[in-house]
């Protein structure tokens with residue numbers, strides 16, 4: 001056992017496929033390296049404490065809004081027979097919570113990695129995702145696993161629930177993605193339940209939308225391979241339209257998408273669960289990206305990021321950091 005150990009993970013952005021992924025249709029998501037979570041475990045004299053932005057104290061005194069993290073941590077303590085080992089678990093997160101950037105999954109991934117590092121035990125990717133799912137199930141009800149899969153990945157991923165979790169390589173030499181935080185909480189479980197109710201109550205309207213969103217993700221994968229950013233933009237607009245029809249957009253997200261398109265975005269859509277959270281817009285070049293970012297901030301975005309794809313090829317295994325804040 002080490003005296004001090006760490007685990008790291010990343011924010012994720014779903015480019016295509018939120019919600020339809022819950023129903024077995026494909027999604028494309030990318031990790032954002034500059035927006036990360038680090039969990040650190042350190043041996044201390046007495047007790048087992050957790051320190052994060054929402055709580056500071058003994059693990060067993062964590063409130064119900066942190067039940068997922070509490071349950072996962074207690075599960076890991078039992079797994080390693082660590083009931084009598086005194087430690088502090090510190091969580092440093094750069095992710096805004098409830099903004100569709102996978103904050104809870106990223107936290108869970110970082111915690112699992114820190115425990116395995118602390119006890120010097122090798123961790124497989126499937127073990128990691130299974131353990132992170134303990135937290136995600138409690139926090140989000142019926143997660144597809146996409147958030148954890150992306151938060152733990154070094155590369156963009158192509159994901160089909162319970163079937164495919166494939167890391168994909170792509171290269172978009174000139175375009176960038178602008179990410180804008182609406183400042184409104186995203187409420188994943190509420191949005192997932194809302195879509196579920198629509199699928200059950202109005203299958204003739206909702207199911208075709210889910211099917212089409214899955215087809216859009218397939219077309220987007222081809223567009224990524226052929227560097228067709230114009231088509232990617234159109235597919236983003238089509239996704240936004242379908243997600244709005246499913247009921248997970250809102251006035252602010254719709255307005256942000258419109259403003260991005262009025263400022264030369266090739267396309268724009270919400271990302272993550274919706275009902276709040278972030279919007280993403282595809283820009284043909286850096287100049288357009290800056291213009292979109294400025295326009296969205298003027299319209300009330302609380303934070304914006306620009307993700308360039310110039311060197312967004314991870315096949316070398318290196319983590320490129322192209323994020324401009």
Ligand code: MEV
Nearest residue numbers: 018019143144146272273
């Ligand atoms: C949430 O980030 C993404 C959703 O598709 C839910 C899920 O995949 O579990 C809305």
